[in-house]
Amino acid sequence: MSSKLMSLSHAVARFTHDGMQYASGAGLPVGADPVVFGRELIRQNRRHLHAIFHATTQQLNLLCAAGAVDKIECGFSGLEGFGFANGLRRAVESGRVLLEDYSNLTMALRFLGGALNWPFVPATVNVGTDLQFHSAFHPDEPASRRKIPPVTDPFSGREYGALAPLRPDLAAIHVTLADPEGNAIMLGSEWSRFELSRATRRLVLVADALVATDCMRQFPNLVRIPGLLVEAVVYWPFSAWPQASPGIHDGDERHMRLMNEALGTPEGYARYRRDFIDSYQTLDEYLALIGPDTVEKLTATATGFLLDPYRRWLLSRAEIDELLAESDL
Amino acid sequence: MSYTRQEMMAIAAGREIRDGELAIFGVGLSLLAGFFAQAHHAPRVRAMTEGGIYGATPVGGLPWGIECNRLCTNAVSFTNALDALGFLVASGRCDVGLIGAAQVDRFGNVNTTGIWGEPLGERYRPPKVRLTGSGGANDIASGCRRVIVMLAHEKKRFAERVDYLTSPGYLDGGDARARYPFRGGGPSAIVTTLGILRPDLETREFVLAARYAFASVEEIVANTGWPLRVSEPVAVVPEPTERELAALRRVDQTGMLRRNPDG
Numbered sequence: 364m365s366s367k368l369m370s371l372s373h374a375v376a377r378f379t380h381d382g383m384q385y386a387s388g389a390g391l392p393v394g395a396d397p398v399v400f401g402r403e404l405i406r407q408n409r410r411h412l413h414a415i416f417h418a419t420t421q422q423l424n425l426l427c428a429a430g431a432v433d434k435i436e437c438g439f440s441g442l443e444g445f446g447f448a449n450g451l452r453r454a455v456e457s458g459r460v461l462l463e464d465y466s467n468l469t470m471a472l473r474f475l476g477g478a479l480n481w482p483f484v485p486a487t488v489n490v491g492t493d494l495q496f497h498s499a500f501h502p503d504e505p506a507s508r509r510k511i512p513p514v515t516d517p518f519s520g521r522e523y524g525a526l527a528p529l530r531p532d533l534a535a536i537h538v539t540l541a542d543p544e545g546n547a548i549m550l551g552s553e554w555s556r557f558e559l560s561r562a563t564r565r566l567v568l569v570a571d572a573l574v575a576t577d578c579m580r581q582f583p584n585l586v587r588i589p590g591l592l593v594e595a596v597v598y599w600p601f602s603a604w605p606q607a608s609p610g611i612h613d614g615d616e617r618h619m620r621l622m623n624e625a626l627g628t629p630e631g632y633a634r635y636r637r638d639f640i641d642s643y644q645t646l647d648e649y650l651a652l653i654g655p656d657t658v659e660k661l662t663a664t665a666t667g668f669l670l671d672p673y674r675r676w677l678l679s680r681a682e683i684d685e686l687l688a689e690s691d692l
Numbered sequence: 693m694s695y696t697r698q699e700m701m702a703i704a705a706g707r708e709i710r711d712g713e714l715a716i717f718g719v720g721l722s723l724l725a726g727f728f729a730q731a732h733h734a735p736r737v738r739a740m741t742e743g744g745i746y747g748a749t750p751v752g753g754l755p756w757g758i759e760c761n762r763l764c765t766n767a768v769s770f771t772n773a774l775d776a777l778g779f780l781v782a783s784g785r786c787d788v789g790l791i792g793a794a795q796v797d798r799f800g801n802v803n804t805t806g807i808w809g810e811p812l813g814e815r816y817r818p819p820k821v822r823l824t825g826s827g828g829a830n831d832i833a834s835g836c837r838r839v840i841v842m843l844a845h846e847k848k849r850f851a852e853r854v855d856y857l858t859s860p861g862y863l864d865g866g867d868a869r870a871r872y873p874f875r876g877g878g879p880s881a882i883v884t885t886l887g888i889l890r891p892d893l894e895t896r897e898f899v900l901a902a903r904y905a906f907a908s909v910e911e912i913v914a915n916t917g918w919p920l921r922v923s924e925p926v927a928v929v930p931e932p933t934e935r936e937l938a939a940l941r942r943v944d945q946t947g948m949l950r951r952n953p954d955g
Contacts, residue, residue, distance in 0.1 A: 391743045392719075392827075393760065417773070418827065441824030443719045444754070455822040462822070464805055464858075467742055468777035468831035475774060488782050488834040491872040493805070493857045494826060497816045505814035523873050551764055552743030553772045609764040665751060665765045 366543040368683075368690045369595040374567050375403040378533050378594065386415035386529070386563055387422055388536030388556045389603075392443045393614055395551060397569035398422040399602040399649070400535040402640045405429045415531045416440075417470045417555050420448045421606055421622065427454035428626040429636070434500070435460060436529070438467035445619045450626030461499045463510070465489065469526055471555040476528030477562030483525040485514060490524040534563035537603055538588065539610055540673055541570035543686055545593030546579040546586050550669050551609030553587060560588045567595045569602045571611045573683055578676035598683055599646060604653055604661075610669035612661040615653070695932050697885040698949040700904050701842060702728055703932045703940055705790060705883040708840045713787035714738045714780065716832055721842050722790035724754055724944055725883075732939040740780065742828035744771030753946035777828050782835040784875030789832035793843040794823050795854045798897050798918045799868075800861025800879040802841055803854035804829055811853045819856070826858050833859035834872075838880040845884035850916040862896035886912045888929060892921075902927035 369377075379385065385404070389396030401422035404412070411433045416423045418439040426432045428450030435455075440462065442448050454460035465473070469489050476484040489495055489511055498507040514525040536556050538547035547568055549556060560566055568588070573596075579586050600611075605618035622639070625631035643649040650658060678686075702725040709715055709729035715737050717726035723741075727750060730737050740746050747768035755762040764770075780786050795803035804826060806819025833839050841861075843849055861879050862869055869878055878896070882889040887903040899921045900912055905928055913920050932940070944950070 394743075437825065439825050439827035440822070441827075444760075447823065452822045456818055456820065458818045462825075464825050466777075466826040466830040467773055467828040468782055471773040471778065487873045487875055488831045489826075490834075491863060491869075491874075492801075492830060492860050493812065494830060497812065497856070499816055499818075502816035521873055550770075552745055552770050554743055555773050557772060558774065607761050609761055613761050664761055666761045669764070 366686055366690050367545045367590070367593060367596045368543050368686050369597060370687070371399065371403050371597045371599055372407070374595050374597050375400065375407050378565055378567055379404060379407070379409055381409055382411040382413070383532040384413045384415055386531035386534040386559060387419060388534045388559045389417065389419040390537070390551050390554050390609070392418050392420050392439055392441060393445065393606050393619070394419065394554070395537045395539070395603045395608040396422050396606055397535050397537040397602045398425070398604065398606060399599050400569055401426050405431055405636065405640055415529060418467055419606070420451070421619065424448040424450040424623065424626055427451040427460055428632040432460055435462040436465065436470070437462065438465050438470040442619065442623060445623060448626075449623050450632065453627070463499045464494055466494060471558060473526050473529040474555050474558035474562040476526060477530040478558050481528055483514065484528065485516070486511065486524040486526050495524055529562055531563045533565045533567065534559050535567045535569055536560060536588070537608070538568050538570050539608065540572050540574050540578070541568050541596050542574055542576040542579055542590070543596060544576060545588070545590030545596050546576065547588040547593070548579070548582065548585050548673070549587060557587050560592055566593050567597060568593055569597045569599055571600050571602065571608055573598050573678040574673060574676040575678060578673055582672070598687070601650060601653060601658065609666045611664070613664040615657060615661055693931070693934065693937070695937055696950055697906070699937065699940060700932060701883055701885050702949055703936050704888060704904075704929055705840050705842050706732065708881055708883070709734050709737055709788060712736045712738070714785065716740055716742060716776065716781055716786055716789045716836065718791045718827070718829060718832070720754070720792060722792050723750075724940070724949065725842065726790050727943045728940045731943055732936055740776055742773060742776050744769070744773065744776040746771070750943065754944060754948050777831045782831050782875060784835055784837070786836045787838070789836035789839045791829045791832055791839060791841055791859065793841050793849070795849050795851050796841055796843060796882055797851050797854045797861070799863060799865045800841060800882060800891060800896070800898055801854050801857045801863065802829065802833065802859040802861065803856045805856040805858045808855040810855065812856050829859040833861070833879070834874040834876055836876045838877055841879050841882045843882070843884060845886040845912065845915050847915050847917050850918065852918045862891065865896045866894070886915065897921065899923050900926060902929045904929050905931050
């Protein structure tokens with residue numbers, strides 16, 4: 364199989380378009396999420412996105428502040444210990460963005476339904492609450508029967524909720540390790556990335572580190588995303604910054620706060636865009652923006668031992684640059 | 693012995709967790725209460741978070757989130773949401789869940805979605821204040837055998853009706869939960885910064901069962917947005933022991949619960 368390595372800007376140019384259903388594949392709310400993919404969506408002025416975010420928030424917060432999103436479906440929209448998401452809040456409270464609420468289980472079940480190509484998924488949760496009765500997408504329907512309509516179990520006659528499957532146009536999924544063919548290993552909770560990788564119509568991986576394929580052959584049970592599902596692999600260390608990537612780096616607490624505070628106002632967002640979105644062209648410029656001291660500090664994570672079994676297969680920067688030059692993308 | 697109201701709440705909630713139970717903890721306060729229980733009286737509690745992080749105890753202070761690196765240094769298994777919230781929680785296997793709330797009503801229904809300033813009613817409109825949404829709370833409240841709800845005891849948070857019903861308590865009360873296919877039994881306690889409320893076994897309305905030593909019944913009733921029924925007599929919750937406080941403060945290494953001395 365040939366290399367699927369591609370630059371970030373090329374992947375966004377090739378696989379995204381205005382108005383698409385864009386899913387982010389990530390860990391939990393302040394966990395591993397390809398935030399840098401969202402920065403690039405903004406750099407390329409993507410608009411009217413229908414965002415499918417299971418629970419991670421800082422990228423969604425940013426896309427909302429940028430005015431790039433019209434609709435959201437998610438299970439959670441906060442920054443946990445870092446508070447409420449200011450950019451998302453402004454967008455939702457003003458009615459500029461419609462947010463359809465589900466729970467963290469029902470988002471995973473909807474990906475499962477999409478992956479299996481089922482007509483609906485029966486649910487024992489969300490029913491009986493305003494998650495079932497209210498729809499931001501269909502606000503005029505009292506006790507909405509379109510969002511989670513009741514469905515009868517043909518065996519028992521009991522009533523359950525029917526969840527609509529999700530099949531996003533594109534998922535950009537954060538993985539810790541990928542080989543150039545797109546076989547991938549995630550460290551930390553996989554959250555819903557396994558189901559999403561099967562539900563999405565197209566899949567781009569954003570990897571913290573690249574390894575030789577021999578690594579995947581050593582740990583095939585841990586390769587939950589095989590390359591045959593993958594369109595492109597983007598190599599981008601610290602793609603989750605300022606959030607954390609278990610085994611690779613800690614979250615940047617200072618920048619989490621700075622970013623969320625900035626996204627609270629249009630002026631703050633404009634400054635943030637100038638300083639942290641439009642201010643780099645290359646990976647090295649991006650890492651310089653985070654700062655070498657911060658990179659070093661965050662890399663000294665107590666979770667670093669999780670990477671130990673894989674270190675002998677890590678590709679060097681020179682090897683990666685050579686592969687990228689060959690792919691010419 | 694000095695302790696904050698927040699610490700009393702975390703300890704009182706932690707006391708609800710029994711050794712050996714399969715338990716799921718939400719973010720923030722509920723995580724602290726759960727890991728306090730593990731550090732103090734429930735060393736064999738089988739704790740997980742909704743990301744499918746098993747066997748972990750936090751290091752270096754309260755995790756920023758439920759998959760924070762502070763929880764990823766000593767886990768024995770990482771799986772996924774479908775596993776933790778689905779196979780183990782919504783299925784009815786999990787004994788107990790701990791969740792936070794922005795607003796709760798007399799039947800223990802929880803709102804973490806938004807503030808509208810009044811119950812949302814029939815027609816959807818954007819909230820005045822967007823909160824976080826359900827996260828795993830709806831799934832935990834639906835599926836766990838029992839659920840403990842934790843929140844600050846303030847009148848605006850204890851509403852006759854929640855603005856938006858995110859996570860089910862006893863819905864309209866009585867046996868209303870039986871209309872739905874929930875596998876779990878509903879909230880067994882609302883643990884607040886002033887005391888503990890428990891449901892009446894028939895009406896399922898939450899009643900003041902116990903107050904903390906520093907809180908009076910009058911103060912609690914005045915800070916509740918519905919005419920709170922008071923059990924006779926009201927128990928007084930034992931104050932934290934030195935051992936309990938020491939265990940809690942080991943878990944709360946960064947002092948999240950001690951920031952506000954009056955809190």
